[in-house]
Amino acid sequence: MSVAQSERAGLVTTMRGVGPDHPTLCGEWTTRDLAAHLVIRERRIDAAPGILIPKLAGYTERVQNQVAAENDWNVLLDQIASGPPTLSPFKLLDPLINVGEMFIHHEDVRRAASGWEPRDLDDATTAAIARQVPLMGRMTMSKTPFSVVLRTPEGKTLANFGRGPSVTVTGEPAELLLFVSGRDQVRVTFSGDDDAVRAVREGRAGL
Known part of the structure; x- marks a missing residue:
């Protein structure tokens, strides 16, 4: 399967x-x-x-x-x-x-229900989701006037696009995919100027 x-x-x-x-x-x-x-x-x-x-x-x-x-x-x-x-x-x-x-x-x-927690995903699912992150990020965040880095907690960069002040979004591949698709019920952290972080969060096109 x-x-x-x-x-x-x-x-x-x-x-x-x-x-x-x-x-x-x-x-x-x-x-x-x-x-x-x-x-x-x-x-x-x-x-x-x-x-x-x-x-x-x-x-x-x-x-x-x-x-x-x-x-x-x-x-x-x-x-x-x-x-x-x-x-x-x-x-x-x-x-x-x-x-x-x-x-x-x-x-x-x-995640529309209260008390949700991220699922434990197997390696194959995590890898497949990680491959979706760069494409989805470019589709939904191409107009963000900042450099956006999408990175795992282990330090692996899944996507890096845009220009200007840098904002790093860190999370597991599943959380990053949900974030760039416009969802707010995610477990990610942000590094960067407060205004830039706000603009990145609000600038997602969402799908």
């Missing part, structure tokens, strides 16, 4: 456990809304582009609301659990592009 498949299975198990009305870290979305998002991302090619393209977001939102309202909760979860359909472009790319997606949304459900 790939890391993406393992995280997908864990996400579905967690969602089944909390039910369709549980909050998430995705704004006002409940777990039902999040499930609908994941379904249209892999199964509605007509609506998926609006996830990333603002001009198409209105149509995507309407389709997502429809999918959430018209499908039984267990049907939505079964569709997520089964993975991308055979003809979906996500099918072959699943091990590459769904590691971050499934991990982040798994934590979106877990």
Whole structure:
């Protein structure tokens, strides 16, 4: 089982456990809304582009609301659990592009509840997540007017981009991935000028 498949299975198990009305870290979305998002991302090619393209977001939102309202909760979860359909472009790319997606949304459900703690991840999962950090960081923090260093507690630099005063964000790869994706429920520390740190924290585009 790939890391993406393992995280997908864990996400579905967690969602089944909390039910369709549980909050998430995705704004006002409940777990039902999040499930609908994941379904249209892999199964509605007509609506998926609006996830990333603002001009198409209105149509995507309407389709997502429809999918959430018209499908039984267990049907939505079964569709997520089964993975991308055979003809979906996500099918072959699943091990590459769904590691971050499934991990982040798994934590979106877990960390929306009080008392959450980071999971103990195996080496393969940690390594796969670490590979996602540089790309995600550049996608969400490219406009930050500072030099941002993303570093593990052991001192390994996972990403270093931007110019100007330097801000170092230190945390485990999973925490760094969640941070650059716009989540605040993370265990990271910051080193740098206070104003620069504030700008980096507030300047994430979020996904």
